[in-house]
Amino acid sequence: MRIERVAAAVRELSDRHFNVLRAIESFSEKGLLVTSRELSSSTGLSEEYVARILTELHRYGLIWAPRGRPSGYVLNYAGLDALALRTMASRGILKSLGNRVGVGKEADVYSALTPEGMEVMVKFYRVGRQSMTKYRRTRSLPSDVSFYLGASKAFASSEIDALRRLSLTEVPVPQPVYRNRHAVVMQRIEGxxxxxxxxxxxxxxxxxxxxxxxxxxxxxxxxxxxxxxxxxxxxxxxxxxxxxxxxxxxxxxxxxxxxxxxxxxxxxxxxxxxxxxxxxxxxxxxxxxxxxxxx
Ligand SMILES: Nc1ncnc2c1ncn2[C@@H]1O[C@H](COP(=O)(O)OP(=O)(O)OP(=O)(O)O)[C@@H](O)[C@H]1O
Ligand SMILES: [Mg+2]
Missing domain, CATH: 1.10.510.10 (Transferase(Phosphotransferase) domain 1)
Structure with a gap:
């Protein structure tokens, strides 16, 4: 999934789309697939309207229907990225996302700009990325997805915690800026x-x-x-x-x-x-x- 497409979704989709995406996130965190009927009752939107939103979220690649649409949807990493980026944009933390500068086993790192024009790094954790792709093929349990999404959030939270402690000391670490979900924003090191x-x-x-x-x-x-x-x-x-x-x-x-x-x-x-x-x-x-x- 290309991050450009996620960034486009963040720009182009409405608050309603993100309300539905957040509702899907909370089901996915519990390891549950969610249907348009359940989403309709948790968001208060009509089932027909929710179904249209789901089709669009699916088209942007932010959710999966691992067992076919009637069984329901689960959030994927693109959807989690979109939620984090939307939050960061609306809180005035980030203005735009730039190039990918690092790919690790468990994370992707991108350059980004703040509204003030300062260049920063955003690290998106992707625990179990390979298994998530496999999951797409084998259609195994969504409980794995819930575990990986949770672990990615926990890593991000742990990393910003360390950066916050250490940035107050003489230890040379990137200055922490912000954390949302599985994404950590920090100072860019020129080196x-x-x-x-x-x-x-x-x-x-x-x-x-x-x-x-x-x-x-x-x-x-x-x-x-x-x-x-x-x-x-x-x-x-x-x-x-x-x-x-x-x-x-x-x-x-x-x-x-x-x-x-x-x-x-x-x-x-x-x-x-x-x-x-x-x-x-x-x-x-x-x-x-x-x-x-x-x-
Ligand atoms: N603050 C930063 N400034 C500049 N470049 C960075 C910064 N943080 C990360 N990078 C770049 O991104 C790459 C990956 O970052 P990092 O080592 O934090 O994660 P990772 O190794 O992918 O994660 P994991 O160890 O979980 O696989 C680094 O090798 C570096 O090139
Ligand atoms: Mg590393």
Whole structure:
């Protein structure tokens, strides 16, 4: 599903369409298919009118009828995107959506503009995206859909929570702007993903900065848990930025120390291999962790 089509739906469809789409969302969250009759009673619109709206929502690709129209509809990710974008547009958070800048397993990241003309990033979570496509073919239970939509919202909520905590500290993270449903709006970082950087002027310093960020995050109550060169950006001045925080845990989580150890090891390993920084991940990670926790 192309996001341009979703953006067009957000511009072109009426409040009535979105009222019906929101009603479908609340059924889908419970794992239920919903028919035009049920939607008519929950929205107060005539069944005939609802049926027309459903045909249009379906034409825009925002809903599915997995077992055929009489059995009912379920929301898909395009529909969830449309709901989030409509909310963001009406609250004056976003004016327009730009290019896709990142595709991950669990998320798509787009550039966007605020009404003030500031460029920001929007990250749409898409948990279980592959299974959702398969679901379309196999026509299995809508309860899976409800699980995936819920998990995507939970990830977005967890990520903005981490960004809000950390943006008040010295940890270099994108400034959080707003979250709705499964979508997080944040500052755009002008830089490159560390995993794709072949040369640095001062790799030791960059590594130190990154480890300092890991330590400061820990002291602020956040362990990243998925730290790798793919979740770090480096700007022109070789400053680091840590992104992609949905899986963070608090330091009192039973496995927090293990996650911290793994994050630190990933950093040391990467800098040793890519930039030949003189560290021994086995020996040095314990020492580094001890010093990070002490400061
Ligand atoms: N704030 C940002 N500024 C600039 N680019 C960003 C920003 N956030 C994300 N990106 C780009 O989008 C890509 C994917 O972002 P991110 O790592 O947050 O999610 P993901 O890896 O797709 O998610 P998952 O780990 O769930 O698969 C990044 O590699 C980066 O290129
Ligand atoms: Mg990532």
């Amino acid at each position: 490159r993903i560390l995993a794709k950087v072949r040369s640095l002027r001062r790799p030791e310093i960059v590594m130190e900065e990154l480890l300092k960020a890991v330590g400061a995050a820990f002291r602020s109550g956040v362990v990243h848990c998925d730290l790798s060169a793919y979740n770090v950006m480096v700007d022109q001045e070789e400053r680091v930025w840590v992104i992609d925080w949905p899986q963070w845990v608090r330091p009192d989580h039973p496995n927090a120390k293990d996650y911290l150890r793994r994050d630190v090891r990933n950093v040391l390993d990467f800098f040793r291999r890519r930039f030949h920084v003189d560290v021994d991940p086995d020996e040095d990670s314990e020492r580094v962790i001890a010093s990070l926790l002490q400061v």
